[in-house]
Each structure stands twice: as structure tokens, then as C-alpha cells.
Amino acid sequence: MSQVRNRVCRLILQENFGSAVAKVGIFLLEKGPSPIRYILSECHDSSEEVKKILCVLIQHNMVTFEKNKKGFIEYTIDGESIMYRLRFIRYIYCAKTLYGDAAELLIEELLQRGKMLMSEVITSVTGRLNEALEASGKPAIQESLVKDKFTNLVKSHFVQRCPSPLLKENRVVGTETTENEEDLFKIPDIRKRKKSINEDMPAAKRHKSEEGSSTQEKADDDGIYWRVNCQRFHQLIRDQIIVEAINKKIDMRASEILRTIFRLSETRTAPMALSTNAVSAAEILHALPKELGVDRKLLDTYLSIITDDSTDFVMKVGDSGGGMFSVNMYKCMLQLTKAHIESVVQERFGSKSLRIFRLLLLKKHLEQKQIEDFAMISAKEAKELLYMMFSQNFVSITEISKTADHAPSRTYYIFTVDIHQVARMVLERCYKAIFNAMLKRIAELTEHRRLLEKQERCDAIIASLVQGGAEDEQKEEIEQTITPPERELIKRVKRTVQMLDQSEIQIEEAIFVLETFLFYKRLNTAQK
Amino acid sequence: MAGRGRGRGRSVSFNVEALGFGRGEALPGPIQQPPPLFPTVEFHPIPLGQGDEYDYMLALKQEFRVMMRKSPYSVTTNEKRKDIVRYSDKYRWQQGNVETVEEWTPDYSILPAELKPKKVRRTKRSVKPNIPVKKRKVEDKDITKTLEELEKKEETSKEDVEGEDDDEEDAEKKGEDGEEEIEEEDFEEEEAEEVRFELSLEHVENVFLVKNIL
Numbered sequence: 001m002s003q004v005r006n007r008v009c010r011l012i013l014q015e016n017f018g019s020a021v022a023k024v025g026i027f028l029l030e031k032g033p034s035p036i037r038y039i040l041s042e043c044h045d046s047s048e049e050v051k052k053i054l055c056v057l058i059q060h061n062m063v064t065f066e067k068n069k070k071g072f073i074e075y076t077i078d079g080e081s082i083m084y085r086l087r088f089i090r091y092i093y094c095a096k097t098l099y100g101d102a103a104e105l106l107i108e109e110l111l112q113r114g115k116m117l118m119s120e121v122i123t124s125v126t127g128r129l130n131e132a133l134e135a136s137g138k139p140a141i142q143e144s145l146v147k148d149k150f151t152n153l154v155k156s157h158f159v160q161r162c163p164s165p166l167l168k169e170n171r172v173v174g175t176e177t178t179e180n181e182e183d184l185f186k187i188p189d190i191r192k193r194k195k196s197i198n199e200d201m202p203a204a205k206r207h208k209s210e211e212g213s214s215t216q217e218k219a220d221d222d223g224i225y226w227r228v229n230c231q232r233f234h235q236l237i238r239d240q241i242i243v244e245a246i247n248k249k250i251d252m253r254a255s256e257i258l259r260t261i262f263r264l265s266e267t268r269t270a271p272m273a274l275s276t277n278a279v280s281a282a283e284i285l286h287a288l289p290k291e292l293g294v295d296r297k298l299l300d301t302y303l304s305i306i307t308d309d310s311t312d313f314v315m316k317v318g319d320s321g322g323g324m325f326s327v328n329m330y331k332c333m334l335q336l337t338k339a340h341i342e343s344v345v346q347e348r349f350g351s352k353s354l355r356i357f358r359l360l361l362l363k364k365h366l367e368q369k370q371i372e373d374f375a376m377i378s379a380k381e382a383k384e385l386l387y388m389m390f391s392q393n394f395v396s397i398t399e400i401s402k403t404a405d406h407a408p409s410r411t412y413y414i415f416t417v418d419i420h421q422v423a424r425m426v427l428e429r430c431y432k433a434i435f436n437a438m439l440k441r442i443a444e445l446t447e448h449r450r451l452l453e454k455q456e457r458c459d460a461i462i463a464s465l466v467q468g469g470a471e472d473e474q475k476e477e478i479e480q481t482i483t484p485p486e487r488e489l490i491k492r493v494k495r496t497v498q499m500l501d502q503s504e505i506q507i508e509e510a511i512f513v514l515e516t517f518l519f520y521k522r523l524n525t526a527q528k
Numbered sequence: 529m530a531g532r533g534r535g536r537g538r539s540v541s542f543n544v545e546a547l548g549f550g551r552g553e554a555l556p557g558p559i560q561q562p563p564p565l566f567p568t569v570e571f572h573p574i575p576l577g578q579g580d581e582y583d584y585m586l587a588l589k590q591e592f593r594v595m596m597r598k599s600p601y602s603v604t605t606n607e608k609r610k611d612i613v614r615y616s617d618k619y620r621w622q623q624g625n626v627e628t629v630e631e632w633t634p635d636y637s638i639l640p641a642e643l644k645p646k647k648v649r650r651t652k653r654s655v656k657p658n659i660p661v662k663k664r665k666v667e668d669k670d671i672t673k674t675l676e677e678l679e680k681k682e683e684t685s686k687e688d689v690e691g692e693d694d695d696e697e698d699a700e701k702k703g704e705d706g707e708e709e710i711e712e713e714d715f716e717e718e719e720a721e722e723v724r725f726e727l728s729l730e731h732v733e734n735v736f737l738v739k740n741i742l
Contacts, residue, residue, distance in 0.1 A: 015593065015596075016593075016596045017596070036642060036643075048645055051642075051643045051644075051645060052645075054643055055634040055639060055643055056634075058634075058638075058639060059634060065640055073640045073642060088592065089585045089588040089589045089592060090585070092588055092592075093581065093584065093585055093588065108592075111592075112592070112595055112596065112599065113599075162638075164638075165637070165638045165639075223635075223637060223638075225635075225638070347571055347573065347574065348571065349571075350570070350571065498586065499576065501586055501589060501590070502576050502582060502586055503576055504589075505582065505585055505586065505589065506576060506577055506582075
């Protein structure tokens with residue numbers, strides 16, 4: 001939990017939920033699990049507000065609660081889930097490309113609300129789809145279609161159940177943490193029963209239920225909440241990135257083959273395993289899409305190219321079934337991270353520095369003299385570039401002394417690149433970059449808020465005039481309330497904000513690669 | 529370290545070349561101020577990645593942000609307590625009402641009990657049980673009919689009601705014969721009991737409106 005990351009989390013909470021929620025969130029991030037009294041004493045908000053804020057955070061799967069040994073309920077916030085909010089649009093886009101518009105809307109609803117009942121989400125998405133369809137003149141669709149899409153999403157594990165609450169003497173004290181994998185994805189049997197308003201219900205309840213709709217529908221799945229399974233989406237995005245990389249390096253067919261390997265091993269491997277289970281060449285041949293026109297011989301050639309490639313993505317682990325192949329995730333992410341870092345070095349220091357950097361990656365440990373020789377760069381320049389990179393911590397030094405007194409003249413100074421260290425450093429820089437981008441965007445918007453509001457109001461007036469069928473003269477008059485220099489300013493502000501938004505999306509991609517790499521590195525060292 | 533060797537002048541024990549600069553070369557000047565806050569970059573950053581998917585994701589992002597802001601989850605605290613009534617308040621409240629259309633009540637079956645908002649119970653309730661009841665029975669007979677009419681009117685406008693069970697129970701009980709004790713609101717404490725009944729539903733509606741604004 002670095003400082004910069006905490007700051008990013010705070011901005012994210014502030015943008016999405018408001019400053020009050022951000023205050024409580026950042027407090028929980030800094031202090032760790034705390035009971036409600038502690039939060040109240042530090043945050044100085046009213047008790048009602050803090051309770052509501054905690055409800056909101058729990059609803060959005062960021063805060064969990066459990067009873068500690070002393071008997072209070074402690075609330076813990078998960079920083080990762082706050083950072084995942086940056087990736088939400090990525091998830092929505094993936095769902096759209098894989099499963100279509102209905103799935104896109106389903107995921108969007110679930111992400112916006114945190115957790116929902118299955119029936120609720122299906123009804124609201126059907127409503128939205130039908131609105132859009134009717135507006136464009138097409139026929140409305142049935143709810144069963146949307147329900148099918150939802151079932152598909154659950155079957156492919158993109159949507160999962162929320163853990164059910166632990167009850168102790170009828171009071172909720174925590175959530176079940178020992179649920180089976182299969183239980184998380186069981187679809188309940190929902191049938192809507194229309195209940196007429198019950199006269200026997202106590203007056204208060206009747207009044208409350210009347211607030212909703214006129215006819216009451218009680219779904220069978222009351223109490224079973226669903227939410228988006230972020231890990232599964234991460235897996236998907238990771239696979240997509242690797243396939244893209246192979247596509248750029250070798251060929252489209254090679255990328256299709258790799259995609260097939262991933263599809264086959266999806267159902268067999270644990271989601272975040274270090275390497276996928278082995279898949280035989282015969283299976284791949286069977287599962288490949290027919291349009292590619294890849295026969296046995298061609299497949300074998302491609303597989304040998306992919307395995308022999310320097311990127312080391314796919315390994316041949318056996319010979320049965322025509323060859324068993326498995327993808328090593330750690331190596332894939334290592335290569336991708338190296339590529340990212342290399343491009344950072346190139347953009348910051350120049351291509352000659354990149355040459356030195358690549359040399360160090362290849363040869364691991366080199367002295368300054370050797371670097372000059374291998375890189376074929378003049379001594380003075382090489383020294384300058386090397387020390388520039390060293391000052392920014394991309395390159396590190398190990399000292400090996402010949403004598404016991406460590407005199408500088410009798411010590412070898414060896415330069416090396418430690419990818420893990422550098423990856424962590426670049427990740428911190430990414431966090432800082434995304435923080436700066438968000439801050440600048442918010443600053444731009446607040447600075448020109450009056451002007452932007454004025455323009456919005458003008459647009460609203462013009463729209464209402466057009467609807468009411470007004471003349472062009474009136475429209476022109478309203479348009480002229482915004483002077484040309486103001487228009488220029490508005491255009492410029494909008495362009496800046498768009499650019500900053502776009503850069504946030506792309507920095508987020510880099511963060512994803514680096515974070516996944518560090519995750520696999522930890523897994524790798526743990527396994528060893 | 530310089531000059532440890534006996535007898536010689538300024539000489540050092542290691543090969544000076546290895547430091548990176550020879551004797552007599554100009555060293556960089558002394559640093560007199562902290563480095564600039566925005567140092568000039570040698571290499572201009574390359575343009576952002578372009579593509580259809582990025583444009584789509586940008587549009588998605590902006591929509592999502594607007595949705596989150598409008599949702600009932602964004603808790604905006606009313607920091608400025610009204611000290612004086614301002615003319616602009618009328619327009620601010622109007623705008624506020626238009627934007628937040630939906631309300632959200634969390635499902636308390638999955639939340640710990642301490643997060644439920646507590647009902648306000650006044651201890652005064654137990655202080656004078658007898659006297660008010662008698663008084664009210666006398667007045668009920670006069671205005672029971674008007675109360676029934678108002679009750680019907682109130683039933684139709686119940687969608688505007690937000691707030692705790694107190695208000696709802698309040699309204700119901702007032703709408704009915706009101707023989708039981710009413711849970712007192714903050715506003716009603718000062719008023720005399722006869723006056724309270726005459727105002728009855730008008731006042732209740734005022735209370736609801738004020739609660740709406742807050």
C-alpha cells in the first residue's frame with residue numbers, strides 16, 4: 001500500500017461517491033480494520049452519515065465486515081477493489097465484444113450498483129434495451145433473452161454470487177468465506193409471483209411497499225445477490241494481451257492457435273495458475289475454427305515456431321497426442337513487462353540508452369568498460385547515458401571488491417538490471433501519472449465550471465426551443481450569448497479533458513500488465 | 529584521504545581516471561537552488577494510442593461517471609447550513625430535485641445490525657400518558673370526518689414521502705382516530721396540543737416537504 005496508491009484511491013472514491021465517502025474510505029485504508037466507534041471518533045461526521053457511507057461501501061464490495069475476538073464488528077476496506085474501478089470500462093467493453101449488447105448492459109448495471117438480485121438486474125436491463133430499440137424503431141425483445149445472456153455470463157464465471165451473511169442469533173456478523181466454487185455460480189430458479197397488496201400486513205410495511213410499484217412482485221431469489229467476478233475478467237484481459245502480442249510478433253494464425261489453447265485450458269486450469277494445463281496438438285486441431293484452413297502439418301509448423309520463439313510463451317511439455325503444450329504465465333508476463341519497460345527507457349532516455357539497457361538485460365552483469373565495447377558507443381557518451389539511467393534507478397550497481405578494505409581503486413563496479421525492482425518502480429510512476437492526470441482533469445473542470453454550465457444551459461434552452469418549434473432567430477440569439485472566444489475556450493477545455501481521460505485509460509493498461517507480472521512473480525517465488 | 533601518503537603533495541590513492549573525469553577538467557557548477565518543479569523533457573512524449581476501441585471506452589467512461597454522480601450512492605453532505613434564506617436557494621433545490629430521482633435503501637438482511645438507522649424514541653412518551661388522551665377524545669368527534677377525507681387525499685400522495693418509519697406511522701395514526709399517542713417530531717414539541725390537531729395533515733405535509741429538501 002504505497003502512499004501514491006492511497007492518494008489515487010482517494011481521488012477515485014471522491015469522483016465516484018463524493019468527498020464524505022472518500023474521507024471514510026481513506027481512513028479505513030490507512031488504519032486497517034476498525035470498528036464503527038473508531039471511525040466515528042476520527043471522521044467527525046454524524047453517526048447516521050457514517051452508517052450510510054459504510055452501507056454504500058459494502059454494497060459496492062469494497063468493505064467487508066467480521067466480528068473480531070473482542071466482540072465488535074470490524075470493517076476492512078480492500079484497496080485493490082478500489083483500484084479495480086479504473087478497469088470497469090474495460091470489463092464492459094470485453095463483455096460487449098464477447099457476448100453482445102445485452103451482456104454489456106448487464107455488466108454495466110452490475111458494476112454501477114455493486115450487487116443486485118438476479119430478477120432486478122434482468123428487468124432493468126430489459127427495460128433499457130427495449131427503450132433503445134423502440135427509439136430506433138425495432139421490435140422489443142423478451143425478458144427470457146436477457147435471462148439467457150445472464151445465465152451464460154454466470155456459466156462462464158463472469159458473474160458470481162455474493163457470499164451469504166453469517167448469522168449468529170439472527171444478527172448478521174460476517175459473511176461466509178468457505179463457499180464452494182460451484183455454489184458461487186449456481187443459478188436460482190426464479191419465478192415471479194404477483195402478490196396483491198396484503199391487507200393483513202402491518203400498516204408500516206404496507207405503506208413502505210406501496211412506495212414501490214403498484215403491483216408487488218416478490219421474486220423467489222430474494223436475498224441472493226450477484227456481482228461481477230473481477231478476477232475472471234482479469235484472466236480474459238490477460239489472455240487477450242498475450243494473444244495480441246503473438247499476433248504482432250508472428251502471425252494472425254499463430255494468435256488464433258494460441259487463443260484456442262487458452263479456450264481449451266480455461267475450463268481445466270485454476271484461474272490464476274502459474275501455467276495452464278497441458279493441451280495436446282490433436283485437441284487444438286479439433287478445436288480450431290474451420291475458416292483458418294489449418295491442417296495437421298501447418299499446425300505442427302506453427303506450434304514449433306511459437307515454442308522456439310525467443311519470447312518463450314509456449315512450452316512443449318510432452319510428446320503424447322502429437323505434442324503437449326502449455327503456456328507459462330510468468331514467462332509471458334515477464335516478456336510483456338520487459339517490453340513495457342524498454343519502451344519507457346526509449347521514450348525517456350533515447351535509443352542509445354535503450355541499446356545499453358537491452359545489453360544489460362541480455363548479459364546480466366557488465367562492467368562499464370565492457371558496456372562501451374559491446375554497445376559500440378563512445379566511452380564518454382556511454383558513461384553519460386549509463387549514469388543517467390543509474391540516477392533514475394533503472395540500472396543498479398553491485399560492488400565486488402578485490403581486497404578486504406574495499407578501496408575504490410581495487411573494486412569492480414558491475415552494472416545490472418533487476419527487472420523486478422524496475423517493474424515496481426515503473427508501477428509507482430504509473431500510479432503517480434494516473435493521479436496527476438485525474439487531478440489535472442478535475443482542476444480543469446472546476447476552473448471552467450461556470451463557463452461549462454453556461455454552455456449546458458444554453459444547449460438545454462435551444463433543445464427545448466427546437467422541440468417547441470421556435471424560429472431560427474431565437475436560436476441564434478441564444479447561441480450568441482456564448483461569445484466566440486468563450487467557444488474557443490470551451491473547445492480547448494473539452495479537448496484537454498478528453499486527452500486526460502484517454503491517457504488515464506492507457507496508463508491503466510500499463511498498470512494492469514505490471515501488476516499481473518508482480519503477482520505471478522510472487523507466485524513463482526512462492527512455488528520455488 | 530588526500531595527502532595521507534607521506535611527503536607527497538595532493539595525490540590520491542586510487543587511479544583518478546576511474547572517477548570519470550581527468551585532472552583539470554571543468555566540473556559542473558555549484559547548485560544554488562532546488563531543481564525546477566517542471567524540468568524540461570528532452571524527448572517529447574509520443575501521441576496517445578488511437579483506435580475505435582479507445583474512443584468507445586472514452587465514451588463509456590464519461591457515461592459511467594455521469595451515472596455514478598446521479599446515483600443515490602454519491603453521498604453529498606449539505607455542508608452549508610442555512611443561516612439566512614437566499615434567493616438562489618429556490619433554484620438550487622429545484623435543480624437538486626430533478627437530478628436525484630431514485631432512492632436507495634440498503635438491504636439490511638445482509639448488513640450488520642448496527643448499521644441500521646435507529647428510530648428516534650422520545651422519552652417524553654412515558655412522562656404524560658394520561659392527560660393528552662383525554663383531551664384528544666374530546667376533539668376527535670369534531671373533526672373525524674375531515675380527517676377521513678384528508679386521509680384519502682394523503683394516501684394518493686404517499687409517493688412523495690421519504691424518511692423513517694416514524695413519519696409513516698405518524699401519518700397513518702393521525703389519519704385514523706389518533707387515540708394512541710403520537711411519536712413526536714422535533715417541530716411539534718413546542719406547539720400546544722390543540723393547535724397540533726387543527727394543523728394535522730397540512731403540517732404533516734409541510735414536514736414531508738422539508739424532509740424532501742434536506
